[in-house]
Amino acid sequence: MLRRFDIGRTGLVYELTEGWRMLPDPEGVGKAEGWERGLPEGARPVAVPSCWNLELDLFTYTGDVWYATEFLAREENIRLVFCAVNNECDVYVDGIPVASHYGAFMEFGVDLPHIGVGKHTLVLRISAVHNMLDTIPLERTDWYNYGGIIRPVEVHAFKTAAILRFRVKYELDVAAKSAEASLECDLLPFADGVTDILAVTLLGKRIEKKVTLTGGEETVTLPLGTLRDLDLWDIDRGNLYTVEVSFAGDTLRDRIGFREFRVEGRQLLLNGRPVAMRGVNRHEEHPAHGFAVPADLIKRDLDIIRNMGCNTVRGSHYPNSKLTLDLLDEMGLMFWEEIPMWGFKAKNLVNEKVAERAVRMHEEMITRDYNRPSIVVWGLENEAETNKEEARGIMKTMHDTVRRLDPTRPITFTSNRPDGELCYEFADIISVNLYPAWYGSLYSDIKGSYDAWPAMVERIAARMEEFGAGDKPLMLTEFGGAAMAGCVDPFTDIRWTEPHQVKIVDGALKHLIASERVVGTLVWQYADCRSAIETTMALGRPRGFNNKGILTEHRVPKQAFYAVRDRYTALGRDGIPSKFDIL
Ligand code: ADA
Numbered sequence: 079m080l081r082r083f084d085i086g087r088t089g090l091v092y093e094l095t096e097g098w099r100m101l102p103d104p105e106g107v108g109k110a111e112g113w114e115r116g117l118p119e120g121a122r123p124v125a126v127p128s129c130w131n132l133e134l135d136l137f138t139y140t141g142d143v144w145y146a147t148e149f150l151a152r153e154e155n156i157r158l159v160f161c162a163v164n165n166e167c168d169v170y171v172d173g174i175p176v177a178s179h180y181g182a183f184m185e186f187g188v189d190l191p192h193i194g195v196g197k198h199t200l201v202l203r204i205s206a207v208h209n210m211l212d213t214i215p216l217e218r219t220d221w222y223n224y225g226g227i228i229r230p231v232e233v234h235a236f237k238t239a240a241i242l243r244f245r246v247k248y249e250l251d252v253a254a255k256s257a258e259a260s261l262e263c264d265l266l267p268f269a270d271g272v273t274d275i276l277a278v279t280l281l282g283k284r285i286e287k288k289v290t291l292t293g294g295e296e297t298v299t300l301p302l303g304t305l306r307d308l309d310l311w312d313i314d315r316g317n318l319y320t321v322e323v324s325f326a327g328d329t330l331r332d333r334i335g336f337r338e339f340r341v342e343g344r345q346l347l348l349n350g351r352p353v354a355m356r357g358v359n360r361h362e363e364h365p366a367h368g369f370a371v372p373a374d375l376i377k378r379d380l381d382i383i384r385n386m387g388c389n390t391v392r393g394s395h396y397p398n399s400k401l402t403l404d405l406l407d408e409m410g411l412m413f414w415e416e417i418p419m420w421g422f423k424a425k426n427l428v429n430e431k432v433a434e435r436a437v438r439m440h441e442e443m444i445t446r447d448y449n450r451p452s453i454v455v456w457g458l459e460n461e462a463e464t465n466k467e468e469a470r471g472i473m474k475t476m477h478d479t480v481r482r483l484d485p486t487r488p489i490t491f492t493s494n495r496p497d498g499e500l501c502y503e504f505a506d507i508i509s510v511n512l513y514p515a516w517y518g519s520l521y522s523d524i525k526g527s528y529d530a531w532p533a534m535v536e537r538i539a540a541r542m543e544e545f546g547a548g549d550k551p552l553m554l555t556e557f558g559g560a561a562m563a564g565c566v567d568p569f570t571d572i573r574w575t576e577p578h579q580v581k582i583v584d585g586a587l588k589h590l591i592a593s594e595r596v597v598g599t600l601v602w603q604y605a606d607c608r609s610a611i612e613t614t615m616a617l618g619r620p621r622g623f624n625n626k627g628i629l630t631e632h633r634v635p636k637q638a639f640y641a642v643r644d645r646y647t648a649l650g651r652d653g654i655p656s657k658f659d660i661l
Contacts, residue, residue: 080232082404086322086331089235090152094200098227100124103142103203114170114201117146126231129164129224129368138611140208145227146201153235155268156190156198157242161229161400163204164369165213170201180435181214182206182228182369183396183418184442187242191268202227212431214439215418218616220624221361221395222608224368229399239274239291239326240266245448246280246302246321246334247486252350255310257336259302263323267291274326281305281319289325310349311335311451313389313651316408318451335407335451341488341506344551346597348412348454354591354653355412355598356646357390358383358628359556361607362398365631373401375633380405382633383604387646389653392555392600395420395460397443406452413450414490414600416457417443424468433472437479444483456480458491458504461511465498477504492555496538502547510538511556511602515582528585535593553598557586560625563606563636574620576637583628584641591645591655598653601642606631 080093099121103113111118121144130136130143149158158169164182168175177188190198206225208217215223234240241263248259261278273290276298287300309317318333338349345352360379364371376399383391389412393402396418406413417439426432436459447453458476463469473491480489488506493499496510514530535552542548561579572578583601590599606627609619623631628638649655 080230081400082408083320083333084331086329087234088324088327088329089237091232091234094147094149094158094231094233095126097147098124098126098145099147100130100143100145102130102136102139103144104139106142108142108144108203113144114175114203115173116199116201117144121146126227127161127229127370129226129228129370131222131224131226132366132368140206140223140225142203142205143225144201144203146199148197148199149233150197151190151193151195151235153237154192154195155236155240156193157234157236157240158188158190158200159185159232159234160188160227161185161232162369163202164223164225164228165204165206165208167202167204172198173201181439181442182223184439185400185446186442189240189266211426212429212435214432214435215395215420216422216426217610218612219395219418219420219610220613220617221363222368222610226368226370228369236268237327238267238269239272239328240268241323241325241328241330242266242295243445244321244323244330244332248305248336250336250338252310252338255308256304256306257308259305261300261302261321261323263298263300263325264295265289265291265298265325266295267326272326276300276323276325278302279322305336308336311337311407312349312410313353313412314410316410318407332449333407334449337451339412339454339487341551343549344595344597346507346551348652351652352654353389354596355390355553355600356649356653357388357392357412357599358386358601358604358642359392359394360604361394362396362402363607365608371399376402377405378633379604380409380411382629384409384411386639386643387649389651390414390598390600392457394603397447400446403447403450403452407450411452412454413452414455414457415443415447415453416460419459420461422459422462424463424466427462427466427469427472433475436472436476440476440479441483444480448484453487455488455490455507456484457509458489460492461494462491463495464491464493464501465495467500469501473501473504490553496541499541499545502542502545502550505547506550507598508542508547508550508552509555509598510552512554513557513559513602515585516559528581529589531586531589532593535590535595539595551597552595553600554586554590554596555598555600556602558583558602558626558628561636561638562620562625563630563634574625579626579628579636579638580641583638584645587642587645591649601628602626603628605629605633
């Protein structure tokens with residue numbers, strides 16, 4: 079299944095799932111031996127999408143792996159869309175290098191003009207080697223970086239031009255339920271001087287403009303006028319509208335939703351009403367599938383999350399699949415999207431390659447997802463050394479990039495060093511991750527107690543004031559503790575037991591929900607996930623897993639799940655506690 083709706087392409091579009099073979103290349107001989115023209119004996123059949131670290135002999139392998147298959151071009155011009163490849167890859171078509179791409183979780187397209195109708199070979203060299211200097215993510219993360227073609231490969235076919243994508247931009251008048259809208263469309267001609275009518279259909283209206291394309295890719299803007307009688311997108315109300323664009327024999331559809339999400343003083347407003355983000359952090363991962371999580375499991379995750387009373391999901395720590403976003407849009411769940419920049423130190427933050435890669439990742443993420451009503455905030459990074467002067471340069475660059483590409487959505491990043499934070503000015507919403515009663519090193523003077531939160535919030539708020547961010551909204555975006563499923567001990571304060579996890583998570587929610595200063599709580603984490611080997615060694619991760627899930631990796635609830643569900647479902651769907659709520 080490509081999407082949850084028909085994207086309407088006139089030319090053939092299909093997912094390239096058949097005929098794949100793969101071959102690890104630990105010695106790096108593939109290029110010298112000409113594997114780009116076809117894989118030698120020994121290549122094994124493989125399903126795509128998939129993760130090679132789930133093959134038993136490749137459980138910890140990160141080096142080069144080659145993949146090959148054939149595709150059928152039913153038109154003269156083809157665009158291959160790689161929904162995500164982890165991490166670095168070279169793409170060869172009919173033995174010729176056509177593209178290279180860096181960065182997992184990011185979609186990229188490869189245009190093959192005039193490739194000609196018929197069968198063609200496709201070969202990829204993929205490497206999932208990460209380091210501790212300039213890769214995003216670094217080698218050390220708290221998730222497992224499964225290598226492979228982790229999301230589908232799509233084949234799109236065109237006659238004379240391609241509608242690559244479009245963005246619908248609008249100014250919403252919430253009270254009047256109307257919007258002043260325009261469309262920005264990226265077009266790619268496959269011949270010189272393609273002239274045709276660019277036509278947009280939305281809400282029964284058809285708007286046209288004559289367009290002539292002379293060179294390469296071009297962005298065309300079209301005013302859509304005032305759109306009236308809109309059913310707004312909102313929490314639990316996935317009101318979506320289909321936009322259809324056609325040009326030069328190609329058609330493309332996307333869905334949009336109209337909503338206003340903004341920051342006003344210390345509050346978050348959705349369609350003019352104060353809301354609090356209540357949710358979980360979710361890795362798009364499963365031990366049997368790695369990152370190639372199947373559609374039914376994604377749907378199940380989101381059903382569980384909504385039934386738990388959440389109105390928000392944080393896509394920690396990377397852009398999620400298009401299918402996940404389709405479902406979030408439909409279900410009326412708010413989403414936080416970020417790039418996989420995790421735990422960067424000062425020396426990484428001043429590295430030029432890191433800055434260049436981070437900017438490109440933000441561009442790719444926003445290019446793919448601009449139209450998504452469910453995405454309400456962009457996250458710049460997670461837990462970097464933003465208390466050091468060295469962080470300010472890259473944080474400003476990333477902030478300015480995101481703001482330029484999307485002036486409408488608030489920007490945030492997560493800080494785990496609120497005492498000395500130097501980058502609050504690059505966030506519209508202040509997001510803090512803290513693990514009292516679990517790690518306990520930060521704020522150690524008030525550590526250990528499950529009731530430390532009111533004092534901690536006061537202290538964070540005081541520091542925000544001091545750093546000029548006193549009037550910004552504050553969210554607690556990670557807190558929690560680990561439990562081994564089924565581990566129950568009569569002495570409930572013992573680490574790794576389920577009751578101990580309940581005390582930590584429930585204790586946090588009790589205080590944070592009651593705090594007028596805090597407008598968001600995101601529990602770490604939705605489900606247990608496999609961790610990186612380096613983190614397992616450094617931080618102690620029994621089973622090699624991050625066990626802070628309130629469900630197991632197989633989505634079996636732990637006791638903490640019920641505690642979170644009770645806290646969240648007691649709130650209205652806007653997440654705001656009633657004044658009469660008693661702790
Ligand atoms: C951090 C990080 C998470 C996870 C968590 C933990 O806050 O952002 O990805 O590693 O700590 O479990 O320690």
